[in-house]
Every structure is written in C-alpha cells, then in structure tokens.
Amino acid sequence: DGGITQSPKYLFRKEGQNVTLSCEQNLNHDAMYWYRQDPGQGLRLIYYSQIVNDFQKGDIAEGYSVSREKKESFPLTVTSAQKNPTAFYLCASSKNRGMSQETQYFGPGTRLLVL
Amino acid sequence: QKEVEQNSGPLSVPEGAIASLNCTYSDRGSQSFFWYRQYSGKSPELIMFIYSNGDKEDGRFTAQLNKASQYVSLLIRDSQPSDSATYLCAVIPSGNTPLVFGKGTRLSVIA
Numbered sequence: 001d002g003g004i005t006q007s008p009k010y011l012f013r014k015e016g017q018n019v020t021l022s023c024e025q026n027l028n029h030d031a032m033y034w035y036r037q038d039p040g041q042g043l044r045l046i047y048y049s050q051i052v053n054d055f056q057k058g059d060i061a062e063g064y065s066v067s068r069e070k071k072e073s074f075p076l077t078v079t080s081a082q083k084n085p086t087a088f089y090l091c092a093s094s095k096n097r098g099m100s101q102e103t104q105y106f107g108p109g110t111r112l113l114v115l
Numbered sequence: 116q117k118e119v120e121q122n123s124g125p126l127s128v129p130e131g132a133i134a135s136l137n138c139t140y141s142d143r144g145s146q147s148f149f150w151y152r153q154y155s156g157k158s159p160e161l162i163m164f165i166y167s168n169g170d171k172e173d174g175r176f177t178a179q180l181n182k183a184s185q186y187v188s189l190l191i192r193d194s195q196p197s198d199s200a201t202y203l204c205a206v207i208p209s210g211n212t213p214l215v216f217g218k219g220t221r222l223s224v225i226a
C-alpha cells in the first residue's frame with residue numbers, strides 16, 4: 001500500500017526541548033515538503049527537498065531544521081528557538097517531474113502541542 | 116510575495132445546489148492550479164488540477180481557469196452534506212518554486 005506516513009499523530013513539547021517529527025513515503029517521489037497549519041490560516045511552507053542530500057528553506061524556516069539522507073524520509077526537527085510551535089504539521093511529497101506541474105500528496109499530519 | 120486569495124466563508128448552500136468556490140492569484144506567470152479538500156482535523160486531499168484556460172470536469176466537480184483575469188474556481192454540482200469541508204486553492208507560481216496555498220474557504224452544505 002503506497003502512501004505517506006507521519007508519526008507521531010500527537011506530540012507534546014516541553015519548554016526548551018527539541019522534538020523531531022517523522023515523515024516517510026513509499027511512493028518513490030523525489031520531492032518532499034513540510035508545512036505548518038494554524039487555525040484559520042492556510043498552509044505555510046517550512047522546508048522542501050527536491051533531491052536527496054539537498055533542501056531549501058520555505059517561508060517560515062526559522063526555528064526548524066530538516067535532513068534528507070534517504071529518498072523515503074524527510075524528518076523535521078522543531079528546535080527550542082521556535083517560540084510558538086503549537087500547530088498542525090503536514091508532510092507532502094511529489095514526483096518532481098518538473099516544478100511547473102507538481103501535484104503534492106499529503107500525509108495524515110502531526111499535531112504538536114506545548115506543555 | 117506571490118499570493119493566493121480566497122474568501123474564508125463560511126459558504127452555506129442547500130443540499131442539491133451548486134457550490135461555487137473562487138480563488139484569485141497575484142502572479143500572472145503562474146502555471147498550475149490545484150484544488151484540495153480538507154475535512155476538520157484531517158490532511159488535505161487533492162480534488163482536481165488544471166493547467167489550461169477553460170473548464171475541466173471530473174464527476175460533480177468542475178474547475179474553471181481564466182489566466183487573463185488571474186482567477187480559478189471550483190464548482191460542485193448536486194452538493195451533499197459530505198462535501199462540507201474547507202477547500203484550499205493552490206498555485207504554482209513562476210520560477211522554480213513550490214505550491215502557494217490560499218487560506219481556504221469553508222463550505223457548509225445544509226441538508
């Protein structure tokens with residue numbers, strides 16, 4: 001069964017703590033993306049990667065870090081520098097046949113809450 | 116800043132009616148346009164994409180694109196209560212950049 005998995009479904013962060021959100025896909029997609037969604041807001045791009053070992057900052061990268069060591073995996077770390085991390089985090093992937101026609105497919109999301 | 120604008124709603128329509136959702140975008144060079152549906156607490160799912168001016172139909176859904184007016188819309192015929200969700204418009208702007216999303220329009224179909 002092909003798809004995108006995210007874990008955990010819910011994550012609780014304490015003050016000053018770094019936490020890592022997992023995103024795995026078995027769709028053989030080249031590109032992967034991380035978005036943040038706040039209530040009443042659209043999706044805002046945090047980071048994206050079009051190929052293994054390469055990634056670019058999105059619109060709101062401050063306080064976040066990523067790695068892309070494997071094609072299937074694109075973990076997101078929310079660092080202690082992110083002062084307002086409570087949000088719904090969505091991972092997506094696309095085939096990367098050419099950016100002009102990239103259809104993105106989403107994982108189920110991780111909801112991050114601050115204790 | 117390349118922007119995508121949607122009316123936040125809620126847009127309320129009676130069951131069986133046509134729901135019309137609208138989206139405008141700022142980058143005239145935008146190339147590809149997508150509609151996603153998002154149920155409360157869930158992730159977005161792709162409904163349709165459209166690349167060329169005109170209409171594209173898929174079942175009860177029709178996407179309409181007018182690049183001259185920088186306008187894309189989604190029509191839902193025979194609306195059902197199960198269509199109640201937030202609809203996100205997304206656009207790939209010019210240059211090698213990823214999707215830009217609007218904030219979404221909340222649709223409520225009243226039985």
